[in-house]
Amino acid sequence: MIDIITALSFAILSIALVITFVRLVRGPSLPDRVVALELMASLTVGFIGVHAVSSERFSFLDVAMVLALTAFLAAVGFARYLEKGGLRSDD
Amino acid sequence: MSAFAWNILLALIWIAVSGDFSGAGLLTGFVLGYIILGITLREVPAFAAYVRRVPKIILFAGYFLRELIRSNLRVAWDVVTPTHYMKPAVIAVPLDAKTDGEIALVANLISLTPGTLTLDVSSDRRVLYIHVMYLDDLEQVRADIKRFEARVLELLR
Amino acid sequence: MIDVLVALSMLIGALFMLLAAIGLLRMPDLPMRMHATTKAGALGSGLIMIAVALHFSSSEVTARVIAIIGFIMLTAPVAAHVIGRAGYFVGVPLWHKILQDDLKGKYDATTHTLRSPDIDSQDIEQPPRDH
Numbered sequence: 001m002i003d004i005i006t007a008l009s010f011a012i013l014s015i016a017l018v019i020t021f022v023r024l025v026r027g028p029s030l031p032d033r034v035v036a037l038e039l040m041a042s043l044t045v046g047f048i049g050v051h052a053v054s055s056e057r058f059s060f061l062d063v064a065m066v067l068a069l070t071a072f073l074a075a076v077g078f079a080r081y082l083e084k085g086g087l088r089s090d091d
Numbered sequence: 092m093s094a095f096a097w098n099i100l101l102a103l104i105w106i107a108v109s110g111d112f113s114g115a116g117l118l119t120g121f122v123l124g125y126i127i128l129g130i131t132l133r134e135v136p137a138f139a140a141y142v143r144r145v146p147k148i149i150l151f152a153g154y155f156l157r158e159l160i161r162s163n164l165r166v167a168w169d170v171v172t173p174t175h176y177m178k179p180a181v182i183a184v185p186l187d188a189k190t191d192g193e194i195a196l197v198a199n200l201i202s203l204t205p206g207t208l209t210l211d212v213s214s215d216r217r218v219l220y221i222h223v224m225y226l227d228d229l230e231q232v233r234a235d236i237k238r239f240e241a242r243v244l245e246l247l248r
Numbered sequence: 249m250i251d252v253l254v255a256l257s258m259l260i261g262a263l264f265m266l267l268a269a270i271g272l273l274r275m276p277d278l279p280m281r282m283h284a285t286t287k288a289g290a291l292g293s294g295l296i297m298i299a300v301a302l303h304f305s306s307s308e309v310t311a312r313v314i315a316i317i318g319f320i321m322l323t324a325p326v327a328a329h330v331i332g333r334a335g336y337f338v339g340v341p342l343w344h345k346i347l348q349d350d351l352k353g354k355y356d357a358t359t360h361t362l363r364s365p366d367i368d369s370q371d372i373e374q375p376p377r378d379h
Contacts, residue, residue, distance in 0.1 A: 012259075023273050058300070075331055199322070
């Protein structure tokens with residue numbers, strides 16, 4: 001039963017990733033894209049969780065932990081870049 | 092917070108004595124230590140305050156989880172139905188929290204409660220700017236946020 | 249029994265993440281997109297992580313899961329705050345149906361400070377509600 005559940009979760013998360021990608025491409029502003037990238041990082045954390053269950057190996061969780069932290073640092077970096085006089089608009 | 096340190100110490104002693112080096116063992120030791128502190132040191136003010144605080148934190152966690160799910164469902168409904176029912180607004184809410192830590196915790200928890208998102212704190216730390224998704228009644232929303240803040244501050248002080 | 253809990257938690261978590269993605273696509277302006285991603289995203293990944301902890305039910309996995317959920321709960325609101333602030337600075341347009349904007353004109357672009365509303369303005373000095 002757990003196989004079906006993980007396959008289904010993978011499918012749902014993949015759809016979510018595609019939808020997020022649409023927002024990443026469409027923008028319209030740089031902060032919108034940064035939000036999309038952050039959601040992609042959380043989606044990847046979800047993917048890793050589901051994969052850990054389906055493959056019965058929990059070492060992947062360390063990757064999820066680091067990913068959760070680095071995504072946050074990326075968002076802070078982008079925000080500082082924007083605030084301290086970066087690109088005002090990118091379209 | 093030295094009462095908390097004592098509780099940890101008792102939990103570690105429990106682990107050492109029982110030989111159960113696991114998360115469950117730590118948790119058992121912690122609960123037993125909490126009970127011991129609550130019974131034996133109930134006359135000492137610092138320990139009594141600590142013993143009273145723990146159930147409050149658990150109650151608050153339950154309340155917070157309920158809020159989180161309830162209002163997530165409201166946003167969920169709005170996302171999946173074709174029409175937008177949102178009435179967004181950025182409102183200023185006066186802040187009772189004083190120290191950096193209090194402000195940070197209050198702002199974070201407000202952000203995690205759906206429907207409200209903390210945008211910024213004014214530089215003189217008097218006001219929190221909050222983006223609200225459903226501004227049905229300004230007074231009501233503001234009172235709700237103040238009540239939430241009071242509950243958080245009650246845990247910290 | 250545990251399997252049912254794992255399945256429920258994982259599926260609901262995945263659905264919340266899908267909801268965050270749909271919200272990100274459908275919401276009309278930046279702050280409302282962040283509403284969708286910070287809350288539904290954090291709740292979704294948290295639920296999936298709880299499913300992982302229940303599935304393995306060993307203390308080393310549980311410790312990692314608690315750390316991951318803690319990181320997400322700590323960082324998601326802070327990230328929303330810095331991006332929202334930067335967006336406001338850059339001048340990302342807000343939705344045309346916004347009811348009121350107390351933040352308007354309060355940022356000082358040169359010193360990067362944020363003023364609070366005037367003390368005598370009526371929108372902030374409200375008598376406390378009694379109940």
